[in-house]
Amino acid sequence: MKKDLKLYLIIFSFAAVALFNFFVNRNVMLENTLRYPHPEIWNLDRAPRFEDFPSYGIFTYKRAEVDIYSNPRANFFRSALRHAKENQNVNFATNYLIVEWGCGSTCQDGMILDLISGKVYDVFSEATARGRNYKINSSLIITDPADDGFFDYNLPVRYYIWKDNKLLQIYQEECYPTNDEKYLCK
Amino acid sequence: MNSIINDTRRRIINGQEIINFDAFSGLFLICVTVRVKSKKQVDVGLQSEKLFIKIDDKTFPDQGAQKELISSPAGFDGDKLNNLSKTVYIITFLRGQAHTLALNGIATLENISISIIDLEKTFKIDLENQAEDGDRRSWITVITDRLPLQATTTTISYARRKRDSDDVKILIDGKNQSSFARGAKHYLWKYIGSLLPWTQNSRTETETFSLNAPVGIHIIEFWADRMPILHDLGINFGIIPIPFSQPTLDNPAWTGSFYDDTELMLLARAIYGEGRDVRLGDDERIGMGWAIRNRVEDKRNRWGRTYHQVILKPKHFSAFNLDDDNRFFVENPLRRNNEIDKQAWVNCYRIANDIIGDKVSDPTFGSNHYYAPGKLSKPKWADEYKFIIQIGNTRFFRRP
Numbered sequence: 024m025k026k027d028l029k030l031y032l033i034i035f036s037f038a039a040v041a042l043f044n045f046f047v048n049r050n051v052m053l054e055n056t057l058r059y060p061h062p063e064i065w066n067l068d069r070a071p072r073f074e075d076f077p078s079y080g081i082f083t084y085k086r087a088e089v090d091i092y093s094n095p096r097a098n099f100f101r102s103a104l105r106h107a108k109e110n111q112n113v114n115f116a117t118n119y120l121i122v123e124w125g126c127g128s129t130c131q132d133g134m135i136l137d138l139i140s141g142k143v144y145d146v147f148s149e150a151t152a153r154g155r156n157y158k159i160n161s162s163l164i165i166t167d168p169a170d171d172g173f174f175d176y177n178l179p180v181r182y183y184i185w186k187d188n189k190l191l192q193i194y195q196e197e198c199y200p201t202n203d204e205k206y207l208c209k
Numbered sequence: 210m211n212s213i214i215n216d217t218r219r220r221i222i223n224g225q226e227i228i229n230f231d232a233f234s235g236l237f238l239i240c241v242t243v244r245v246k247s248k249k250q251v252d253v254g255l256q257s258e259k260l261f262i263k264i265d266d267k268t269f270p271d272q273g274a275q276k277e278l279i280s281s282p283a284g285f286d287g288d289k290l291n292n293l294s295k296t297v298y299i300i301t302f303l304r305g306q307a308h309t310l311a312l313n314g315i316a317t318l319e320n321i322s323i324s325i326i327d328l329e330k331t332f333k334i335d336l337e338n339q340a341e342d343g344d345r346r347s348w349i350t351v352i353t354d355r356l357p358l359q360a361t362t363t364t365i366s367y368a369r370r371k372r373d374s375d376d377v378k379i380l381i382d383g384k385n386q387s388s389f390a391r392g393a394k395h396y397l398w399k400y401i402g403s404l405l406p407w408t409q410n411s412r413t414e415t416e417t418f419s420l421n422a423p424v425g426i427h428i429i430e431f432w433a434d435r436m437p438i439l440h441d442l443g444i445n446f447g448i449i450p451i452p453f454s455q456p457t458l459d460n461p462a463w464t465g466s467f468y469d470d471t472e473l474m475l476l477a478r479a480i481y482g483e484g485r486d487v488r489l490g491d492d493e494r495i496g497m498g499w500a501i502r503n504r505v506e507d508k509r510n511r512w513g514r515t516y517h518q519v520i521l522k523p524k525h526f527s528a529f530n531l532d533d534d535n536r537f538f539v540e541n542p543l544r545r546n547n548e549i550d551k552q553a554w555v556n557c558y559r560i561a562n563d564i565i566g567d568k569v570s571d572p573t574f575g576s577n578h579y580y581a582p583g584k585l586s587k588p589k590w591a592d593e594y595k596f597i598i599q600i601g602n603t604r605f606f607r608r609p
Binding site: 099107130132149152154178 | 497500525528535577578581589590593
């Protein structure tokens, strides 16, 4: 009887710790994407461009091992992150790697990997439908970009900058229906 | 047969009309119906109307000046047709994605249709085409390009009329296919039968012409006198040589372009890329395949008309994204050459075959989107579209 009680207590404590971790980390993840707008960073009428937020430098460090404990979801996607670390070139803000994977039809999920520290940042609060645009020499990320102005998914185009390991939304373009099943974003 | 374009808008072509179409490598049936006027029928001072066809800069015959192209069986010459409609069917292999059909000249376009046809030994065109009333002239031309020609079967209806009855002359590669027995039989029906009022005024005949012609351009011409009806035309190609090495179930490595895949092969790749994970059940894979098919069959054509257009649309099926980990596996599902991959690939191919062949019903009830909840982030559209069903760990949605 006592043995059973001990077992139950151990299971219960493990479950409590797991639940606590989940909620705390989830809140941390959501806080990482801070709320728009940020007029102190972007107060112009036009949409930001990559050259407005340059990221200088050339990545010459040895790539750090992926720290899968730096983020609650990182462990789940460790294979994709490790594969990307080994095989992909730096693709964002000098020393970061945006690693993306599919989450369904018209659905892209992803995380940001710091190649210097190995830390993983789970900062994209939503999966995208039209993907993300980013560059190695800029800290700007455009989600659901509408490159030619017309797309068949009525999602806003959002502009974020990567600052202090957080994504700050600085601008948003709304998309409006123009003719059958097309949208104009501005 | 998968229709890509079916344009029945009657319009005048003055100089050139270019029709661009997207498809995938395969055998195409292109049909053009045109009316061209003779010099007497156009305004004073104008030349007679003429037209010739070009497909991806290929002409029929292969070489020749404009004059030769117009007077060829694939051309339209107003002086010979006198404003009577003529239809040209071209069956040809086209490779790659983007193609161009150019109509050069002056004419009235009545109909244009482009379809992809299955690579089968025999092919039948249901025509039900009645010739307009006129004297002997070119009526229907069928050109088979880079294909062998074993035999053709035609079903034609003739009617006995006052003064002159219906007549059809069939030329294959320029050679008249009439024979003494066939001619005599027709003559008896036409002239002797007209004296016997109890005999039928019309008759339908099915005839087969054996040719055993090798791979090349073959031209089947139908010349009409008065108003015969061509019901259907069957073509037996024999063994169709594919002019490029198309991926197969056993050797699915891509050629460098997914447009060289058949629709079945591409759907199998998509299911494999999206649902290769061993933890996924077949029901989920069938659901994913059906979500793709539902997009192809969407009445509002929001994602594309063909499997290629739907699957290869950027960012829609991430396994095809250039930087996606799964891209390696869709390019060559058997890249790692292990038994697990092989089994999964064969299974995905079978599922794709069942979906295209209607052997499995749609478990998603018309869904056209899906995503896997849990550790993956939720897409924004999941809040907007109608949730239909969850199969395994995949949630299916329908965009209204």
